[in-house]
Each structure stands twice: as C-alpha cells, then as structure tokens.
Amino acid sequence: MSQSQAASSTGRTALALGVVALIIGASALGYAVYLGLSQLPSELSAVTVNVPCSTSQPCANKTIRIDWTLDDSGQDRYNPQYITVIQGDNLTIIFNTNDTTDAHTFTINLGLRGFSSSTLFQLNNSWTGLSSGGFITPGTPGYNLNFTGKPDGCNDNNGNTVACNTQKQDDTANGGTGPSGACNNTASTPPPCNLWSIGYLGVVNTPGVYEFHCFYHQKGGMVGYITVLPNKGFTA
Numbered sequence: 001m002s003q004s005q006a007a008s009s010t011g012r013t014a015l016a017l018g019v020v021a022l023i024i025g026a027s028a029l030g031y032a033v034y035l036g037l038s039q040l041p042s043e044l045s046a047v048t049v050n051v052p053c054s055t056s057q058p059c060a061n062k063t064i065r066i067d068w069t070l071d072d073s074g075q076d077r078y079n080p081q082y083i084t085v086i087q088g089d090n091l092t093i094i095f096n097t098n099d100t101t102d103a104h105t106f107t108i109n110l111g112l113r114g115f116s117s118s119t120l121f122q123l124n125n126s127w128t129g130l131s132s133g134g135f136i137t138p139g140t141p142g143y144n145l146n147f148t149g150k151p152d153g154c155n156d157n158n159g160n161t162v163a164c165n166t167q168k169q170d171d172t173a174n175g176g177t178g179p180s181g182a183c184n185n186t187a188s189t190p191p192p193c194n195l196w197s198i199g200y201l202g203v204v205n206t207p208g209v210y211e212f213h214c215f216y217h218q219k220g221g222m223v224g225y226i227t228v229l230p231n232k233g234f235t236a
C-alpha cells in the first residue's frame with residue numbers, strides 16, 4: 001500500500017467514524033426529546049430540586065402568559081408550548097388570543113393540583129362572531145359557525161364552573177370593534193379580535209407532565225405541556 005493510499009484509507013475511516021458519531025448524536029437528541037414528552041416522570045426522579053416551600057407558603061408566585069399563534073404551516077398553536085415549573089409553585093395563567101376567526105380555550109386537567117385527571121381547569125377565549133373552527137363536526141358539542149354571545153364553559157382551579165372573565169381589547173384603531181363589539185369572522189379581511197382571560201391555577205403539588213389543549217383545536221395539534229418538577233423541599 002502506498003503512502004497516498006494509506007492516507008486516503010485513514011481519511012475514509014475518520015469520515016465513517018464521524019458519520020457514525022453524528023448518527024449516534026442525532027439519535028440521542030431524538031430520544032431525549034421523546035423522553036421529554038412521554039417518559040418524563042421516571043426521568044424526573046433524577047432531577048434534584050430542593051426548595052423549601054408548602055401549599056400555604058408557595059415556592060414562588062408565577063404568572064404564565066400563553067399566546068395563541070400560528071406555526072409555519074398555518075396551524076393553531078400555543079406559545080409557549082412547553083412550560084416548566086417546580087412542585088410548590090403558585091401559578092396564574094394569562095391567555096391571550098388575537099385570532100381573526102376562531103375561538104380558543106386553555107384547558108388542562110387538574111392532576112397537577114392533586115385532583116382526578118377528569119377534573120378540568122378551563123379559560124375560554126370565545127366571543128360573539130368567532131367560530132369553533134374546522135376540527136369540530138357540525139352538530140356535535142362545541143360546534144359553532146358564529147358564536148352569538150360571550151363565552152361560557154369556564155372552570156376554576158378546583159374544577160368548579162365559573163363565569164368566564166374573558167375581555168376584549170378596543171380594536172377600533174386597527175379596524176376592529178370596541179371592547180363590547182363583535183368579532184367579524186366573515187369579513188374578507190377580518191380585523192383582529194384581541195381577547196384575554198386570566199385564571200388562578202393555584203399551587204401545583206403533584207410532579208409530572210400535564211398536557212393542556214384547546215377544546216376546539218385539540219385534534220389539530222393545539223396542545224402544550226406543563227412539566228412540574230419534583231421538589232424534595234415541598235411539604236403539602
């Protein structure tokens with residue numbers, strides 16, 4: 001074997017090793033993302049958080065702002081989609097949506113507060129003139145081409161039904177309506193409909209990964225996750 005052939009062979013070997021390393025790296029990253037979404041409870045047990053706090057003396061008061069947005073392909077999404085807090089944090093949710101056509105909800109089961117997973121907390125940014133969108137079959141619960149009133153169906157941090165506190169911004173400067181006006185999803189160029197609602201979620205006492213979703217667009221992938229990290233310093 002000549003020197004040049006040996007060098008070439010070494011180069012090929014190095015290249016092959018590099019490719020293998022890349023594949024292993026990419027696989028590890030993909031696996032970590034996978035773990036992050038569905039296997040987190042066992043992974044979380046290795047996380048060491050030790051912040052002394054309790055239900056009556058929460059670790060921190062955290063106000064989490066969640067916006068409606070569209071992804072690159074025009075699908076309804078939350079921003080942010082992934083939220084991490086620690087066991088013992090005291091949470092308040094602000095939900096902002098400025099969709100021109102569709103209503104959206106922030107809906108999460110209250111397992112993170114120690115309730116049964118069938119107990120829901122829900123904010124509803126629906127409004128007169130908006131629609132439920134294309135993922136609900138006409139004639140089934142929730143379907144609405146044009147809501148004709150203010151939102152209902154909201155639940156508090158104990159799962160009880162409460163009046164929705166959804167409000168509308170004065171959008172007259174943007175070609176929209178005032179705070180009590182209707183949204184217009186039938187205009188060829190719909191004006192914005194800036195809505196917000198606020199809900200006190202309370203102290204999260206149960207570690208885990210909890211999905212939140214939009215009642216109207218869950219089938220379209222409008223989902224997100226709140227991760228509650230276990231905290232050794234938390235006492236109920």
Ligand SMILES: [Cu+2]
Pocket residue numbers: 076102103104105214215216217222
């Ligand atoms: Cu939605």
